[in-house]
């Protein structure tokens with residue numbers, strides 16, 4: 001009984017990993033070494049000071065947790081909220097200056113945080 005349950009957990013974990021690998025917009029090693037795009041995302045996160053409202057570890061403050069938030073939206077929806085300000089009426093300011101690779105990077109970085117693959121805090125370029 002317990003054994004059967006464990007097999008289920010392992011299979012579910014494998015399926016989740018496979019899905020994450022198919023879809024992952026980021027590459028990460030050892031929790032904090034990331035590819036160039038994700039690095040741009042981290043720098044953009046810091047420069048735009050998203051943490052003022054969403055918390056240094058993306059877990060929410062005035063604004064909601066982005067660990068949870070990134071599970072709800074496609075990349076296009078994310079960009080709509082962050083860049084175009086589609087939630088501006090609810091307190092999320094538009095950031096038109098983040099268009100393009102900065103928004104791409106932000107999505108990659110936050111997706112990695114939401115997936116639990118990127119550790120909280122500073123990240124570093126991969127070798």
Ligand code: HEC
Nearest residue numbers: 048050052053062063064069081082087090091092093095
């Ligand atoms: C002035 C405070 C503030 C700043 C700065 C801010 N946000 Fe927000 N953000 C909010 C609030 C408030 C909401 C909730 C809006 C709503 O209810 O839909 C939100 C919502 C969001 C959502 C949707 C979350 C969800 O669960 O629906 C995303 C994604 C998001 N913000 C990303 C960012 C990013 C990335 C940055 C930095 C570029 C940023 N925010 C900067 C206040 C802020």
